[in-house]
Amino acid sequence: MSDELPEISTTLIFGVITAIAAFLAISVLLGFLMRRKTRTFEDWLVGHGDIGPVITGFALIASYLSGWAMYGNASLGYTAGWAGSWLIGTISLMGIALCLVMGYRMRRYVKLGARTVPEMLKVRFESKSLQALAGLAMIILLIVYSVGQYKAMATVWTVTTGTPFEWSLILTAVLVTIYVMVGGYTGTQWVSCFQGIFLTTVGWTLGIAAIFWAGGPVKIEEALKAQSLNSYILPASDVKSLAYPWVDWVGVTASIFMFLLMATGFPHNIARFLGARKISKKEYWIMILILIFGGLTPLWIGTVGLAGRAVWGDILLRESTPMGVDAIGALVSISAGGTPLAALFAASVFAASVATLAGMAMIMATNATRDFVHNLKPTVSPNKLLLFTRLMLVPFIVIPLWWTLTATPPILSVFMAGSAVAQAGIFFFVVGVSMYWRRATKWGAAATIIYGLALTALHPQAYGKLVGLHHWGYWALLLIFGSATLYFVVSLLTKPLPEETLEKIFRKNEMH
Numbered sequence: 001m002s003d004e005l006p007e008i009s010t011t012l013i014f015g016v017i018t019a020i021a022a023f024l025a026i027s028v029l030l031g032f033l034m035r036r037k038t039r040t041f042e043d044w045l046v047g048h049g050d051i052g053p054v055i056t057g058f059a060l061i062a063s064y065l066s067g068w069a070m071y072g073n074a075s076l077g078y079t080a081g082w083a084g085s086w087l088i089g090t091i092s093l094m095g096i097a098l099c100l101v102m103g104y105r106m107r108r109y110v111k112l113g114a115r116t117v118p119e120m121l122k123v124r125f126e127s128k129s130l131q132a133l134a135g136l137a138m139i140i141l142l143i144v145y146s147v148g149q150y151k152a153m154a155t156v157w158t159v160t161t162g163t164p165f166e167w168s169l170i171l172t173a174v175l176v177t178i179y180v181m182v183g184g185y186t187g188t189q190w191v192s193c194f195q196g197i198f199l200t201t202v203g204w205t206l207g208i209a210a211i212f213w214a215g216g217p218v219k220i221e222e223a224l225k226a227q228s229l230n231s232y233i234l235p236a237s238d239v240k241s242l243a244y245p246w247v248d249w250v251g252v253t254a255s256i257f258m259f260l261l262m263a264t265g266f267p268h269n270i271a272r273f274l275g276a277r278k279i280s281k282k283e284y285w286i287m288i289l290i291l292i293f294g295g296l297t298p299l300w301i302g303t304v305g306l307a308g309r310a311v312w313g314d315i316l317l318r319e320s321t322p323m324g325v326d327a328i329g330a331l332v333s334i335s336a337g338g339t340p341l342a343a344l345f346a347a348s349v350f351a352a353s354v355a356t357l358a359g360m361a362m363i364m365a366t367n368a369t370r371d372f373v374h375n376l377k378p379t380v381s382p383n384k385l386l387l388f389t390r391l392m393l394v395p396f397i398v399i400p401l402w403w404t405l406t407a408t409p410p411i412l413s414v415f416m417a418g419s420a421v422a423q424a425g426i427f428f429f430v431v432g433v434s435m436y437w438r439r440a441t442k443w444g445a446a447a448t449i450i451y452g453l454a455l456t457a458l459h460p461q462a463y464g465k466l467v468g469l470h471h472w473g474y475w476a477l478l479l480i481f482g483s484a485t486l487y488f489v490v491s492l493l494t495k496p497l498p499e500e501t502l503e504k505i506f507r508k509n510e511m512h
Contacts, residue, residue, distance in 0.1 A: 005312065006334040008162045015343035016160040023198070023347040024171075027354065030191045051189055051276050053287040058196030059189045060103070060272045061294030064096050064263055066145075066356035067152030068416045069298040070199055071349050074329035076414070077305025078316065081224050093295035095263035100291055102264050103273035105435040112505070116363070117267040117431060118371040124434055124505060125442035126497060128375050135371030137426060137449050138267050139396070141419045141456070142360040146400035148416035149353040149360075151326065151408060156349040159330035160342055169404060172354060173397045177361075189272070192359065195351035200294045202348035206333055206341060207300025213336035214307035223310035250473035257480050258417065262424035264432040267363055301329065308332045324410050357397075365392040414472070418459045421476045425483040426452035433487070438502050444491030448483045455479040 051059075106120065114120040118138065122131035150169050157168035214220050263269055279287070308328040316325045333345035369389040374380060409415030430448050434440045456479070458464040460472055469475045496502070 005315070005331055008160065009339075012334065012339045012342060013161045015339040016157075016346045019343035019347040020157075020350055023351055026194060027191045027351075030194060033190075053276075053279050053283040054290065055189055055193045056272055056276045057287040057290035058194075058200075058294065059192035060096070060099065060269060061196035061200060061291065061297075062192040062352065063272060063356050063359045064099070064266065064269055065196075065199060065203075065294070065297055065352050067149040067349065067353040068420075069301060070203060070352035071152040071156065071301070071326060071329050072148065072416060073298045073301045074305040074308070074332070075325040075327075077302035078309045078328040079305070079325050081227070081306065081309065093292065095259045095261065096269075096291050096295045097288070098260065099263035099266075099269050100287060102432045102435060103270055104276065104279075106270060106273040107276060107278070108505070108507070109435075116366050116370045117270055117427075118367060120431065121434070121442075121445065122375075125440075125445060126501065127442040130442045130446055131371050132375055133446060133449055134427075134430065135367035137453055139364045139367055140453065141423050141426075142267070142364050143396070143400050143403075144419040145416055145423075146357055146360055146396075147403050147409065148419075149357040150401055150404040152349050153353045154404065154408075155326045156330045156346045159327045160334070160346050166405065169401055172350065172357070173401050177393055177397055192272075195354070196294060199348040199351045200297050202344045203297035203300050204293075206329075206337065206345055207303045209336040209341060210304045210307035210332050213332070214310045220306055220310040224306065227309065227313065250471060250477070252473075254421075254473035254476035254480075258421050258424050258476055260424075261428040261480065262420045265424035265427040266420075267423070267427060267431070270427075270431060272359075304329055304332045307336070311335075361393050361396045364396040365389045368392045368396075415461075417472070417476075418456065418461070421479055422452050422456040425455075425476075425480040429484055429487040437491075438506055439491055439496055440487070441491045441494040441496050443494040444487045444489075447490045448487040451486050452479060452483050455482065 106114075106117075109120040109123050112123045114123045116135070118131045118134035121134050122128055150172070153172050154166075154169050157163060211217060211220070214223075305328055308331060312331075316328060329349070330342065330345065333342040337345075366389055369385050369392065373388060374385060426449055430445045434445060455475070456462075458467060458469055458475065460469055460475055464470070464475055469478070497505075
């Protein structure tokens, strides 16, 4: 093992700045080019319903992977070993495949008038109150999740250039605001497609390069066996080797359910299907292949963390910096591939984080417009709604930015898991299952949302310890299974929509 971390050179700084500048230029250019197709508020929200499988597939990859996959999973692999990397990398593939199965059902609700995910619930349950409640829940959880995107970008910029990360945060916030305001749904969809292709390529390349840099799989395995799990991850258990995949049965079980459900539970993922067109079976299989390659990217990024732990040991756990162990991905990219790979990795982290941040900012802004303003006053003109939506982008970009600056989370993936569990436990059932289960009711959906938000506040790193919830896994399972129980039980105990209304929603002749 070595205690010598890579140093920042002038060449590295120039390479990183050049790669990120090129990425930003392409992203903004695509947004401006798409502006010509955005003439009305409807166009801005869902485009023209003509987005094909390749654009949709890679856009989904970009929004799903985000900062946690392209950056945070490396730190989780570094901190928790196999227990923190192999599971996330494999189960997330199943989750994103499930998202594809459910996502295309959103097209049916677009035809029925829905333009946001909460508005889909208004159509499904004929309830404006449920639409508003879902919109509020999404805004709260997406603000939390956005913090992780900012930290990923700030950390990679600081590690690779030595510059204080505040400026990279501000630059990214400005970029997101510009190209979402300009391009709307179509702009972010095309930009995200480009980003999805880019970060998938870089993620696979870095993961493979890291294995060779660390001496190969056997040497990495031997190094992990000699080290123990950090107490931050598992404070209440016996200390075990980092090479032991089942070090925490409760955490493993909770992670399986979280990653299986969260892809569909993430509203910024489901929203990728709002403007998708009808596709053939052949195109459907093309999208599946795209999702397989892109969905395996977190596994390669987790491998980067394992390689870093094998070479440097727990050196980052012994140092106290704003970046913390989240710096491992950038450090390995510098050592394993020099300036070229480090520059591409820095740009890919920006790509992943910006794609997700843009998607979430747009969703939160449209939630405020469609699910509150338009919900309460349908007579407001489309031009005013579009202007208000663009203005609302600013607070939803600034609030998580300020949170990141004033209270930076110690381990990115652990922090973001709180929001991910809540979104999985709430919206997998409320949105995903409701699109298929006729017996679901608005009361079951509302109970699930309220319960999920309440349990979110009881995260072990928030107020959970006050009620005896010290282990992340127990909290996650309680939130997910509690949400499921309430959703089904309350729905079965309350009255569903009339059969004639359900027939209009659940038409059997609706295909992809």
